[in-house]
Amino acid sequence: MICFVEVLLKDIFVQGKDFQWTRPAICLNCNHFKVWGHGFVPRYFNGFAGCLYMKCYRCPLCGCVMTCRPDTHFTRIQCCKETIRILLTLRMETGRWPPSSLPPPRMRHWLVNLKRQTLAQLTSTWKEGLVAAFIALIAMRIVPVSRSM
Numbered sequence: 001m002i003c004f005v006e007v008l009l010k011d012i013f014v015q016g017k018d019f020q021w022t023r024p025a026i027c028l029n030c031n032h033f034k035v036w037g038h039g040f041v042p043r044y045f046n047g048f049a050g051c052l053y054m055k056c057y058r059c060p061l062c063g064c065v066m067t068c069r070p071d072t073h074f075t076r077i078q079c080c081k082e083t084i085r086i087l088l089t090l091r092m093e094t095g096r097w098p099p100s101s102l103p104p105p106r107m108r109h110w111l112v113n114l115k116r117q118t119l120a121q122l123t124s125t126w127k128e129g130l131v132a133a134f135i136a137l138i139a140m141r142i143v144p145v146s147r148s149m
């Protein structure tokens with residue numbers, strides 16, 4: 001289970017495993033009042049050459065393992081939400097991808113997935129445009145550029 005937290009990746013990069021994570025107050029699965037530290041997992045993010053270590057916690061009652069992740073990022077996507085939103089907005093406005101350090105196939109992949117998610121989740125009658133769909137899907141707790149439905 002992912003535990004989204006308000007952190008700066010730069011701080012985690014600088015401090016490594018010494019970074020002071022905020023322990024979840026309760027288990028996100030069963031609401032048990034106490035969770036224990038459960039080591040770290042390496043994760044990759046855009047803009048950082050190596051992996052960054054994300055803190056894990058485990059519930060002693062139900063066994064659920066919670067992995068912390070910055071709330072600026074979607075699950076399984078290395079690029080932050082805001083960068084994706086800006087790139088998609090510029091693509092919509094100009095019809096071209098802006099110059100970026102990201103590989104164009106990845107950006108095209110996001111756009112294809114956003115169209116699919118919009119069609120599937122917001123119906124074919126959605127008229128507000130894809131940038132609005134991106135925001136609406138996030139509000140529905142859906143990763144707008146994810147392939148998985």
Ligand SMILES: [Zn+2]
Nearest residue numbers: 027030059062
């Ligand atoms: Zn639990």
